[in-house]
Amino acid sequence: MILSLALVTLLMALFGGWLFRHSWGARPWEAQAAGQSPHRQAPPGATSARVGLGVILAVATSLFALTVSAYLMRLEQGSDWRPLSMPGLLWGNTLLLVAASLALQRAWRAARAEKPAALRTGLAWGGGLSLAFLTGQGLAWWQLTAAGATLQASPAGSFFYLLTLLHGLHLIGGLVAWWRAWRRLGRGGDITAGVELCALYWHYLLVVWGVLFALLLMT
Amino acid sequence: MVESRGSAVVEEMELVHPKTFLGKYIWSQDAKVIAIQYGLTATAIGLVALVLSILIRLQLGFPGTFSLIDPSSYLQYVTMHGMIMVVYLLTAFLLGAFGNYLIPLMVGARDMAFPFLNMLSYWFYLASVLILVASFFVPGGPSGGGWTLYPPQVISAGTPGAGGGIVLMLVSLVVFIAGFTMGGLNYVVTVLQARTRGMTLMRLPLTVWGIFMATALALLAFPALLVAVLMLLCDLLLGSSFFMPEMLNLGEPSGHEGGSPLLYQHLFWFFGHPEVYIVALPAFGIVSDVLACHARKNIFGYRMMVWALILIGVLSFVVWAHHMFVSGMNPYFGFLFATTTLVIAVPTAIKVYNWVLTLWRGNIRLTVPMLFAIGFLFTFVNGGLSGLFLGNVTVDVPLSDTYFVVGHFHMVMAVAPVLVIFAGLYHWYPKVSGRMFHQGMAKWHFWLTFLGTYLVYFPMHFMGFAGVPRRYYAYGESAFISESVITMNLVITLAALVVASAQLLFLFNMAWSLRHGEKADSNPWGATTLEWQTPHTPPRHGNFGDQLPVVYRWAYDYSVPGAAQDFLPQNLPPEAVSRAEGGEASS
Numbered sequence: 001m002i003l004s005l006a007l008v009t010l011l012m013a014l015f016g017g018w019l020f021r022h023s024w025g026a027r028p029w030e031a032q033a034a035g036q037s038p039h040r041q042a043p044p045g046a047t048s049a050r051v052g053l054g055v056i057l058a059v060a061t062s063l064f065a066l067t068v069s070a071y072l073m074r075l076e077q078g079s080d081w082r083p084l085s086m087p088g089l090l091w092g093n094t095l096l097l098v099a100a101s102l103a104l105q106r107a108w109r110a111a112r113a114e115k116p117a118a119l120r121t122g123l124a125w126g127g128g129l130s131l132a133f134l135t136g137q138g139l140a141w142w143q144l145t146a147a148g149a150t151l152q153a154s155p156a157g158s159f160f161y162l163l164t165l166l167h168g169l170h171l172i173g174g175l176v177a178w179w180r181a182w183r184r185l186g187r188g189g190d191i192t193a194g195v196e197l198c199a200l201y202w203h204y205l206l207v208v209w210g211v212l213f214a215l216l217l218m219t
Numbered sequence: 220m221v222e223s224r225g226s227a228v229v230e231e232m233e234l235v236h237p238k239t240f241l242g243k244y245i246w247s248q249d250a251k252v253i254a255i256q257y258g259l260t261a262t263a264i265g266l267v268a269l270v271l272s273i274l275i276r277l278q279l280g281f282p283g284t285f286s287l288i289d290p291s292s293y294l295q296y297v298t299m300h301g302m303i304m305v306v307y308l309l310t311a312f313l314l315g316a317f318g319n320y321l322i323p324l325m326v327g328a329r330d331m332a333f334p335f336l337n338m339l340s341y342w343f344y345l346a347s348v349l350i351l352v353a354s355f356f357v358p359g360g361p362s363g364g365g366w367t368l369y370p371p372q373v374i375s376a377g378t379p380g381a382g383g384g385i386v387l388m389l390v391s392l393v394v395f396i397a398g399f400t401m402g403g404l405n406y407v408v409t410v411l412q413a414r415t416r417g418m419t420l421m422r423l424p425l426t427v428w429g430i431f432m433a434t435a436l437a438l439l440a441f442p443a444l445l446v447a448v449l450m451l452l453c454d455l456l457l458g459s460s461f462f463m464p465e466m467l468n469l470g471e472p473s474g475h476e477g478g479s480p481l482l483y484q485h486l487f488w489f490f491g492h493p494e495v496y497i498v499a500l501p502a503f504g505i506v507s508d509v510l511a512c513h514a515r516k517n518i519f520g521y522r523m524m525v526w527a528l529i530l531i532g533v534l535s536f537v538v539w540a541h542h543m544f545v546s547g548m549n550p551y552f553g554f555l556f557a558t559t560t561l562v563i564a565v566p567t568a569i570k571v572y573n574w575v576l577t578l579w580r581g582n583i584r585l586t587v588p589m590l591f592a593i594g595f596l597f598t599f600v601n602g603g604l605s606g607l608f609l610g611n612v613t614v615d616v617p618l619s620d621t622y623f624v625v626g627h628f629h630m631v632m633a634v635a636p637v638l639v640i641f642a643g644l645y646h647w648y649p650k651v652s653g654r655m656f657h658q659g660m661a662k663w664h665f666w667l668t669f670l671g672t673y674l675v676y677f678p679m680h681f682m683g684f685a686g687v688p689r690r691y692y693a694y695g696e697s698a699f700i701s702e703s704v705i706t707m708n709l710v711i712t713l714a715a716l717v718v719a720s721a722q723l724l725f726l727f728n729m730a731w732s733l734r735h736g737e738k739a740d741s742n743p744w745g746a747t748t749l750e751w752q753t754p755h756t757p758p759r760h761g762n763f764g765d766q767l768p769v770v771y772r773w774a775y776d777y778s779v780p781g782a783a784q785d786f787l788p789q790n791l792p793p794e795a796v797s798r799a800e801g802g803e804a805s806s
Binding site: 004042078081151 | 332333400403404407408411412413414415416417418419420421422435438439440442443445446449450453457458459460461476477478479481482485486489517521522525526529530532533536537769770771772773775776787792793794796797
């Protein structure tokens with residue numbers, strides 16, 4: 001629990017600190033001086049969609065941190081922990097996810113530079129590679145099950161299925177956003193904002209996968 | 220619904236303007252309609268929980284008299300009462316109903332930041348409620364494992380509802396959390412992004428601050444429940460052993476090995492304790508605004524109130540294990556968590572002092588919302604003080620699982636927030652409905668509820684000292700249960716019946732006043748916040764007509780010397796103030 005505690009407290013502390021900073025010197029009881037026109041108080045560049053993505057990432061961070069904490073606690077407390085041999089396929093899947101993230105990054109850059117062809121290619125590769133990653137994860141499940149490492153067989157196996165499932169579901173959620181951007185591109189709309197959010201979300205999920213994979217390998 | 224869609228509306232935000240009845244009132248994307256949908260659904264499921272509590276009380280007051288209530292169904296009533304009240308009523312009402320109605324109006328926005336997601340959030344909530352209700356009708360009935368759903372008991376054969384009931388409960392929670400996350404995303408982004416010109420963070424009414432901080436807590440805490448619920452489902456349906464240890468159940472091996480029930484408790488309470496503040500913080504916010512408005516006085520120490528909210532929010536994540544003092548965890552942990560628990564009393568006490576100081580020498584108007592707000596102060600202080608007892612390990616160990624705990628948490632997180640919900644409902648009823656409620660009925664409702672709940676929960680503390688254990692169906696021939704406890708249980712049951720009927724009076728009042736209440740003017744309480752300054756009452760879709768309001772001041776300019784009406788609305792420009800005050804003030 002210490003890990004998620006640290007992370008969630010860090011998130012809350014950052015958020016609280018940000019709020020404190022905004023409120024420290026404020027003198028709320030003073031009204032706007034006459035003749036001074038009030039303005040909107042929001043940091044430049046903070047759009048609703050970006051802030052929304054930030055909130056989603058905070059929620060996902062809490063979810064993954066807690067699951068990892070549960071994993072570590074179960075590892076420590078249970079007497080029946082047997083390490084699980086990871087299928088080699090996972091290395092390939094990791095490369096696929098890295099490539100998907102890079103492709104979306106290129107798509108984002110292309111969108112900013114207004115290069116429609118490169119945008120289309122990047123976006124298509126990003127989605128395609130992600131689907132390939134998900135298929136690969138499915139194959140890894142199949143390999144493990146065929147080898148007898150089922151969900152019931154060992155706690156390490158149970159956690160493997162749970163963690164990959166949670167990560168996969170988040171990726172599928174991302175693919176819904178990707179699909180909306182893709183269709184909008186097909187209709188000729190401006191999707192710079194959407195591609196940016198996709199790219200950031202994919203980088204985040206790549207980092208999460210990196211952490212999960214390292215954890216699964218080490219224990 | 221806005222007839223004149225001025226350019227301002229289109230510039231700021233595209234609103235969906237459906238033409239059909241279904242589009243306006245059922246599949247609505249207007250936060251105010253969604254708020255009412257949330258409120259009505261929460262009230263309906265809350266009534267179910269109220270009936271369950273009456274059944275519990277009937278068994279305790281008249282043991283064995285009603286054949287309907289057997290030991291299993293008693294446990295099911297206790298479980299469902301707790302779960303419904305905490306999650307499906309309080310959380311949904313304070314955040315879903317008050318949050319949706321008040322956030323856009325109070326920050327000066329047309330609607331929530333993502334209206335479609337907001338609508339989806341309600342439909343997820345409704346689905347979760349229906350799934351939960353369905354569990355009453357499956358073979359074996361709803362879960363009876365206690366609202367905390369501790370494994371291994373809750374999913375082991377022999378526990379009531381260990382089959383279909385618990386599956387539906389867990390699925391319902393997953394759906395609820397998904398729906399809440401969509402709503403919560405909306406609340407946070409709307410407060411951060413959609414505030415009108417001049418509405419700085421430090422000019423937000425405390426209601427918005429409370430709902431905002433509670434939402435931030437909920438967004439980070441609900442994932443813990445989600446993980447716990449998913450793992451419990453795996454243990455139940457797929458035969459994994461996350462939480463389930465190797466054990467014999469009814470003489471049969473359970474088929475699990477090595478799981479850790481303690482792990483579940485950690486995950487559950489990592490959500491469960493912040494949940495207390497998810498309910499409390501919006502209540503803190505609402506009560507601050509109601510007290511200031513009806514005492515015609517600015518809130519004492521606004522900045523301190525905001526900082527206390529933030530601090531309580533941060534601290535609430537590091538106190539969860541005080542629910543687990545008797546779970547067999549490392550005793551050093553207990554010491555640590557007792558300390559953090561007592562530390563969190565400091566910002567909470569600051570808030571209580573500030574409320575009292577707000578009342579001090581205020582021009583108190585004992586309106587119905589004010590009565591409920593003052594009632595909250597008494598109940599909350601009472602419940603808070605017994606919390607200090609339970610926060611200490613050495614005191615908690617003997618009191619654990621007795622009626623002292625039942626008395627404590629009902630005072631502090633059941634009655635106190637419910638009194639605030641009533642204060643808020645009466646306070647905003649004229650704005651939401653355009654009518655005034657019936658004063659006489661409302662006052663009866665207050666006194667019966669306030670005094671009645673005291674009569675119900677205060678004696679429970681003494682029963683706890685006497686060692687009466689909670690969750691028991693009947694006490695039988697136990698020598699340590701004295702005769703006075705049996706009499707007290709009878710008195711409590713009678714009081715509970717009175718309190719429950721008072722709630723019917725409340726519902727009748729709300730419904731009756733919709734048609735027969737006096738027409739309310741747009742700002743009957745003389746309040747400063749933006750929702751009272753809308754051009755229409757009730758506010759229409761888009762909230763503010765053609766022009767969004769501009770904010771020049773905080774929400775607490777009450778009893779201003781020289782002001783035309785004794786208060787200054789947040790959107791009153793300083794030029795207008797000096798004109799109203801006359802020549803010498805403007806120089």
